[in-house]
Amino acid sequence: MKMPPAIMETALYCEDLEKAKQFYCDVLGLEIIAEGEGRHVFFMLEGSVLLIFNPQVTDKPSPAARFPVPHHGAKGPGHACFRADGEALDAWRKRLQDAGVEIEEEITWANGARSLYFRDPAGNSLEFGEGRLWNI
Amino acid sequence: MKMPPAIMETALYCEDLEKAKQFYCDVLGLEIIAEGEGRHVFFMLEGSVLLIFNPQVTDKPSPAARFPVPHHGAKGPGHACFRADGEALDAWRKRLQDAGVEIEEEITWANGARSLYFRDPAGNSLEFGEGRLWNI
Numbered sequence: 215m216k217m218p219p220a221i222m223e224t225a226l227y228c229e230d231l232e233k234a235k236q237f238y239c240d241v242l243g244l245e246i247i248a249e250g251e252g253r254h255v256f257f258m259l260e261g262s263v264l265l266i267f268n269p270q271v272t273d274k275p276s277p278a279a280r281f282p283v284p285h286h287g288a289k290g291p292g293h294a295c296f297r298a299d300g301e302a303l304d305a306w307r308k309r310l311q312d313a314g315v316e317i318e319e320e321i322t323w324a325n326g327a328r329s330l331y332f333r334d335p336a337g338n339s340l341e342f343g344e345g346r347l348w349n350i
Numbered sequence: 351m352k353m354p355p356a357i358m359e360t361a362l363y364c365e366d367l368e369k370a371k372q373f374y375c376d377v378l379g380l381e382i383i384a385e386g387e388g389r390h391v392f393f394m395l396e397g398s399v400l401l402i403f404n405p406q407v408t409d410k411p412s413p414a415a416r417f418p419v420p421h422h423g424a425k426g427p428g429h430a431c432f433r434a435d436g437e438a439l440d441a442w443r444k445r446l447q448d449a450g451v452e453i454e455e456e457i458t459w460a461n462g463a464r465s466l467y468f469r470d471p472a473g474n475s476l477e478f479g480e481g482r483l484w485n486i
Binding site: 216217218219220221222227243244245258260261262263265267269273281282283284285286287288289290292293295296297298301305306309318319321323331338341342343345347348 | 351352353354355356357358359360361363378379380381383393394395396397398399400401403405409417418419420421422423424425426427428429430431432433434437438441442445454455457459467469474475477478479481483484486
């Protein structure tokens with residue numbers, strides 16, 4: 215067993231999955247790898263997967279489901295950060311701006327690492343941040 | 351800019367940060383890399399960071415904060431999955447059981463990949479899963 219383990223799946227919640235698909239595909243350029251109509255849409259990241267769930271569906275047990283996945287489903291804005299170093303951060307800023315996505319905040323941390331913040335259609339706080347923030 | 355980007359931070363929410371610390375440190379063996387009393391505790395993972403926030407504090411703007419981090423803070427059970435392949439999955443199961451943590455569910459997916467599910471003290475649904483589930 216590897217310690218610490220790596221993240222394999224990060225979950226966020228969006229009630230309107232069509233808007234989520236449009237945003238994560240068209241704006242962030244992610245590829246859909248699995249989809250359950252009205253329930254979830256999953257996107258491939260580098261080395262892990264971003265799960266977007268409709269919490270109205272996933273927050274209760276679903277005994278009729280093919281697999282007995284435990285229920286979960288948070289309400290209100292979550293948070294996730296994607297890694298982008300140096301010029302990549304600037305390229306993502308331009309891509310977001312070109313798509314009309316508001317950059318909510320930009321922060322230069324005490325160690326010089328930079329972060330930029332924006333929101334998905336459900337209001338989740340997303341970030342592109344430089345790996346040196348955490349010595350990654 | 352690298353596409354798709356990698357996850358750098360995965361966030362979950364726990365109102366009782368002391369219980370969260372005990373669980374993520376003692377049971378999962380994670381190392382604390384940052385802490386804000388009553389607000390957050392962050393843990394190092396392999397190549398990324400697990401952020402645990404108290405949503406009662408982070409779900410509103412904090413103009414007096416040193417850095418203007420956008421607000422977020424979800425309520426209700428979230429989800430995250432850590433990667434564990436083969437024998438590592440069995441070793442994590444044993445570690446959880448030895449610590450008295452209930453294994454809520456075990457699933458073998460259509461492609462043969464295995465997942466085991468448990469919960470943190472706040473009720474977040476955590477998973478150890480094999481990378482081949484997503485061809486990782």
